[in-house]
Amino acid sequence: MSSPIRRRLSALTLCLLIAGCRGEGTGPDAATNTSPLPAAPTQASPESTALHEALLAQLANHRRIIVLLADEDKLAPATRQSATAIGQELFHENLERRTSIDAQFARLLARSQTTRFDAIAGELDYIESAPDLFDADRLAFVEVLRDLHDRLGAESSLPAIKLRQRIAQDLDALAEIERNYSAEISNVFGRFGTRAIELKREKWNDYVAHLRKQYDRDALLREHGVIEPYPMSLKDSDREIFGRDLPAKTVVLTFDDGPHHAYTEEITAILKRYGAPATFFEVGRNLGRLGADGKPTLGPMASISRGLIEQGYTVGNHSLTHAQLSRETGASLRSQILDTDVLLRGIDEKRAPLFRFPYGARNAEGLQVLGEAKLKSVMWNIDSLDWADPVPDSITQRVLDQVRAQQRGIVLFHDIHERTVKALPQILDRLVAEGYRFAAWNGRDFSVARETAPQQTVTTGYDRSWALVIGIDEYAHWPRLGYAANDAQAIADTLTTQFDFPSSQVIVLKNGEATRNNILAAFHDRLGHGELGRNDRVFVFFAGHGATQRLASGRELGYLIPVDSDPQRFASDAIAMSDIQNIAESLSAKHVLFVMDACYSGLGLTRGAGTNAFLRENARRTARQMLTAGGADQQVADSGPGGHSVFTWVLLQALSGNGDLNGDGLITGTELAAYVAPAVSGISQQTPAFGSLPGSQGGEFVFQIPQREEFLTASTQQLSSDAIAMNQKVEQLQPEDGSAPVTVKSLQGGEQQLVVPAHTGRLSDREVAQRANDRGLQLYKEKRYAEAEQAFTEALKLRPDFALAANNLGFLYYRQGQYAQAARWLENTLKIDPSRAVAYRNLGDAYRELHDKDRAGHAYRTYLELQPAGLAADSVREQLRTL
Structure with a gap:
């Protein structure tokens, strides 16, 4: 058979x-x-x-x-x-x-x-x-x-x-x-x-x-803990970069042998004047020493290198003692490379994984050590000879001749010579005049981060940031509300925690504090008399009742209702929109944005300036913009998640990063309106309106999206089911093309099309990776795990050394009960950044679920060594007791 x-x-x-x-x-x-x-x-x-x-x-x-x-x-x-x-x-x-x-x-x-x-x-x-x-x-x-x-x-x-x-x-x-x-x-x-x-x-x-x-x-x-990064864009060898394959008219400025107690700072001052990035290769003995236990003791010069990193410059490894490493082997060679890496990590984990061999002298063993340490050798193809030539003019001419001959490359300078300081401005003057661009390390290669400088002016163009935030629930004579004070507090918290508005310059008036006199005093006394500068920005938020009165002329006029307003006399004791217009014109700030979570109509505008689509002009044009929640006879929908109104909930989602419709890292007033207005109209009976007030010259109020440094842990809060459902509805209402025209109500009651300019600048891989990670965080909080996994994967393809994304991917696996995969990625995180305490906590949790008590205990104990008073310390101690 x-x-x-x-x-x-x-x-x-x-x-x-x-x-x-x-x-x-x-x-x-x-x-x-x-x-x-x-x-x-x-x-x-x-x-x-x-x-x-x-x-x-x-x-x-x-x-x-x-x-x-x-x-x-x-x-x-x-x-x-x-x-x-x-x-x-x-x-x-x-x-x-x-x-x-x-x-x-x-x-x-x-x-x-x-x-x-x-x-x-x-x-x-x-x-x-x-x-x-x-x-x-x-x-x-x-x-x-x-x-x-x-x-x-x-x-x-x-x-x-x-x-x-x-x-x-x-x-x-x-x-x-x-x-x-x-x-x-x-x-x-x-x-x-x-x-x-x-x-x-x-x-x-x-x-x-x-x-x-x-x-x-x-x-x-x-x-299994492996994400293959995208291929390097440079055509130099896999192990070394010379700069010969940079794009035409592109140079990388590098400075060796520092830091120097005086010349390094002078060189950075020059670089700032030209907006030029640079890479500094530091000698380890200038930074400190390693003890017998292998731990670094940093010296006073280390603060100079730390300052370079904080200012956005790239800092790499130039060996421990500047020895000729082609003659070194074994433990001595490894010490020259690895000990300096430990010192640099002791200064800042953001140190770049770059190494330059002193004198360019290297051997196969040295390159092998770099490979094991995941460091990349950076050579040069343009030598200033500033270490030998004492004449600044001669140094200048030599560099310019080589650059013109090769049209691109990595330039070798030293930040320990006064003659370099003298030659550098002349070199940069000529390179800029001849159309050369300066490339920076982005985590994978050297590239020009942005094509145009004016956008940088927009992101850093404000001297100070101010806000007036008003929320009123407890009306004495008008119907009480249940969302306004909560909305106001959430907006104030967002401004201070996400966008670095100083808390001393965010004026919050809630409930009984929000009288007519107090509101007007905040405008006139705090913002109108001397404290406000011409290069400042002001954000105004009001959540409460609005009302509309038809004037004898037939024109409608809108009002904001303070807490002490009488419905029978609101024309005299409320705040008319004509008053708001006068206030807007009187403020000396460059950009002012009013966001009104109240329904009314009749702004009584004498004109309506359209929004300007050219951000490069933004730094010199004033902006007076307003976004309102709805028109007359419309009731504010207070059914948003978390005790918010629908309008404010959508506004908060926009400010979390979703409002960056063209992907340039900025959220303008126009983008806020283009995101918020269609969404609110689609899920409520409100029709938000947007436009510019008298006195506006076509500028844009701008938020710069901050980098999110949040490491996912068991204490990370996820959104409630109603918040997730609301966000899904909002997302469905957004156009697929963020730059497509969006039709919204104008402040005059008609319709207008808002056009968000397409972003034409080139973002670095580091920036794109950060945004992918930020998107992953948002998706995780919305419990969209498969999409979050793809976002964190994209971040790691762009930046294999991105410890934040590696931890977040690991915790995502943990949350889904995939503990072995979680442990692999959390181990990867700690290979990238051994000092990251939160990853030890997560790793301990993963090994606990895998019933590996020894590894779980080691991870928990390491967490407590790094963070004995951390927020999770008590929880971790309890986990240790139960192992």
């Missing part, structure tokens, strides 16, 4: 010959099976269930290995190497599991009950005839069946003999399957050296396509 596997094979072969079927077998089409593993047999005993789960795990790794290594000749070398390494890991897991499965069979056979054979027969039924298995899937069990066949040979009972015969027939059928395949499986598994299986070619592509619907190679690599 033939086995079920043999009978099934015959049917499949006939199917292939007649109809070209894929070989899934009878039953449901496997292509529709989205589960990565088949289901367990029904009515299984606990012992059989445990055995079945082990077999499923064996099958899962078998499939993963195939997905990782299929078509490997098409993979990039780095990806191929990573896939092979992880495939090896999975293969050896299966070897260990095979031993475990064999032991489980042994325990079953050691029992006296006759049902022990039923349990084994049940697993054979599954392997032989489960409809959701491909023939290639069944090959995952060849060794398991061989082991069981050998073990049953020691049994003399009739049931054991029958089972052994059945397994022998199954092995014959599997051997036939193996013979029908050609080289595919041997290409995948042959490298592991324990079996050589050849399978059927005509079904192999279908089988791999089926597996790829269940597994993704990049996802498998990511789960």
Whole structure:
């Protein structure tokens, strides 16, 4: 009698010959099976269930290995190497599991009950005839069946003999399957050296396509702690950068041998005048020393390097003592490189992973040490010879001649010579005049971060930031509200924590404080008499009642209602919008934005200036803009999440970064309106309006999006279900193209189209990676885990050394119960940044869930050493006590 596997094979072969079927077998089409593993047999005993789960795990790794290594000749070398390494890991897991499965069979056979054979027969039924298995899937069990066949040979009972015969027939059928395949499986598994299986070619592509619907190679690599970065854009060798392949008219300014107690600061002052970035390669002995315990003791010069990093300059490694490293080997060579790296990390973990060999003298061993330490060698192709030439004019001419000849490159200077300080302005004058651009290190290569300087002026163009924030719930004579004071406080907190408005310059008036006199006094006394500068910005927010009065002329006039206003006399004791217009014109600030979470109409404008689309003019044009929640006879929707109105909730989402519609890192008044107005109109009965007030010259109020430094932990708050639902509605209402025109109400009651200018500047990889991480954080808080995983992955492809994104990806796995993957990424985080305490806490949590008490305890104790009084210290101590 033939086995079920043999009978099934015959049917499949006939199917292939007649109809070209894929070989899934009878039953449901496997292509529709989205589960990565088949289901367990029904009515299984606990012992059989445990055995079945082990077999499923064996099958899962078998499939993963195939997905990782299929078509490997098409993979990039780095990806191929990573896939092979992880495939090896999975293969050896299966070897260990095979031993475990064999032991489980042994325990079953050691029992006296006759049902022990039923349990084994049940697993054979599954392997032989489960409809959701491909023939290639069944090959995952060849060794398991061989082991069981050998073990049953020691049994003399009739049931054991029958089972052994059945397994022998199954092995014959599997051997036939193996013979029908050609080289595919041997290409995948042959490298592991324990079996050589050849399978059927005509079904192999279908089988791999089926597996790829269940597994993704990049996802498998990511789960095992590997994300391959995007290829470097430079064409220099993988290990060294010379600058010969920079874009035309692009130079990198580098300074060696510092820091210097005087000349380094003078050089940075010159660089600032020209807006030029630079890289400084520091000698370790100038920074401090390492103790016998390997910990750094920083000296006074270290503060100069720290200041360079804080100012945005790149700081790299120039060896410990400036020795000629081509003559060094072994421990001495490693000390020259690695000890300085420890000192630089002691100054700031943001130190760049760049190294410059003193004198350019290097050997193969030195380059190997750099590779192990994940440092990149930066050479030069333009030498100023400022170390030898005492004449500044001669240095200037030499550099300019070389730059003009090569049209690009990395320039070698030293910040320890006065002659360099004297030559540098002349060099920069000529380079700027001739159209050269200065490139900076972005985390992967040297690039020009932004194409145009005026946008930089916008982001840093304000001297001071002011705000008046008003929220009124507790009206005495008007209907009480339940959201306004909460809205006001949330806006004030956002201004101070996200956008660095000084708390002393954010005036908050809530409830009883928000009288007419107090509101007007805040405008006139705090903002109108001397304290406000011409290069300042003012943000005004009002949440409360609004009202509209029709004047004798037929024109409507809107009012903001203070807490002490009488409904019978609001025309005299409220604040008319004509008063707001007068206030706006009287303020000396460059840019003023009014945001009114109140419904009224009739601003009584004499004119309405359109918004200006040219941000490069923004620094010299005043702005007086207003965004309102709705018109007359419209009720403010107070059903937003978290006790906010719908309008303010959407406004807060815009300020969190969603309002950056063109991706330039800025949120303008126009972008706020283009994001908020359509969303609020789409989910409420309000029609927000936007426009410019008299006195505006077409400028834009601007927020610069801050970098988010939030490391995800167990204490990270996620949004409530109603907040998530609201954000989904808001997102659906946004146009796919952020630069597409958006129709909103004008302040005069008509309609207008807002056009957000497309961003044409080039963002550095570091900036793009930061934004991807920020997006991942937002998606995590909205519990959109798959999208968050992709965002954190993108950040790490752009910046492999991005500890923040590595931690966040690790915690994302933890939150989803994927503890082994979480531990891998948290370990990666600590390789990048060993001082990151929060990652130790997360790592301890992951190992605790994996029941690895030793590793969990070590991670928790390390956290407490780094943060003995941290916010999570008590929780971590409790976890230690319960291990």
